[in-house]
Amino acid sequence: MKRKLVNMLWAVGLLTVVSLCLPACDRELEVQQAYDFILEAMPVQKDLRRGETAEIRCSLKRTGRFAGARYTLRYFQSEGKGMLRLDKGAALKPNDRYPLAREEFRLYYTSQSADRQTIDVYIEDNFGKVRQLTFAFNSKKVE
Numbered sequence: 370m371k372r373k374l375v376n377m378l379w380a381v382g383l384l385t386v387v388s389l390c391l392p393a394c395d396r397e398l399e400v401q402q403a404y405d406f407i408l409e410a411m412p413v414q415k416d417l418r419r420g421e422t423a424e425i426r427c428s429l430k431r432t433g434r435f436a437g438a439r440y441t442l443r444y445f446q447s448e449g450k451g452m453l454r455l456d457k458g459a460a461l462k463p464n465d466r467y468p469l470a471r472e473e474f475r476l477y478y479t480s481q482s483a484d485r486q487t488i489d490v491y492i493e494d495n496f497g498k499v500r501q502l503t504f505a506f507n508s509k510k511v512e
Contacts, residue, residue: 404433406440408492408500416509417480425476425504429469429492439495440469449486449506452479466493483508 411426429440443466444453453461454477461467469492480486486506493499 404431404435404438406431406492406494406498406500408490408502410502410504413504415505415507417478417486417506418509419480419483421509422477422479423504423506425478425490427474427476427490427502429472429474431472437495441466441493442469442490443467443493444488444490446486446488449480449484450482451486451488451506452481453477453488453490454479478504478506480506480508 407430409428409430413425414423417423431438442455442461443464444461445463446453455461455467456475457477476490478486478488485508488504490502490504491499492501
């Protein structure tokens with residue numbers, strides 16, 4: 370009789386543990402896809418003459434890796450007039466998105482005015498995270 374009671378308590382205890390653990394188990398494997406990232410740039414010259422080009426060396430630093438992560442670049446010029454190129458390719462158009470193929474890349478900004486110039490560069494991943502860098506250039510007087 371005691372043995373039956375002990376076996377019954379043991380079975381009830383085991384069922385309780387199993388019933389508590391089963392809801393915690395999920396057949397779906399959770400894979401983190403969206404990781405944080407930062408955008409860094411080397412120091413850039415501040416003064417440009419009209420027609421002069423500044424090289425902007427940029428690095429995308431990711432906190433994790435997901436093979437499906439895609440990054441795009443876009444820019445907006447709020448002051449002045451100039452032209453931005455990605456790795457000496459074709460000129461970029463403001464607010465158009467361009468795929469970013471590498472994590473280390475260079476931008477080339479060419480001044481087209483004698484006024485102060487400001488550009489905002491945005492990097493966005495396919496999960497909606499956005500990082501921004503702002504670059505300001507003063508007009509360099511021709512001597």
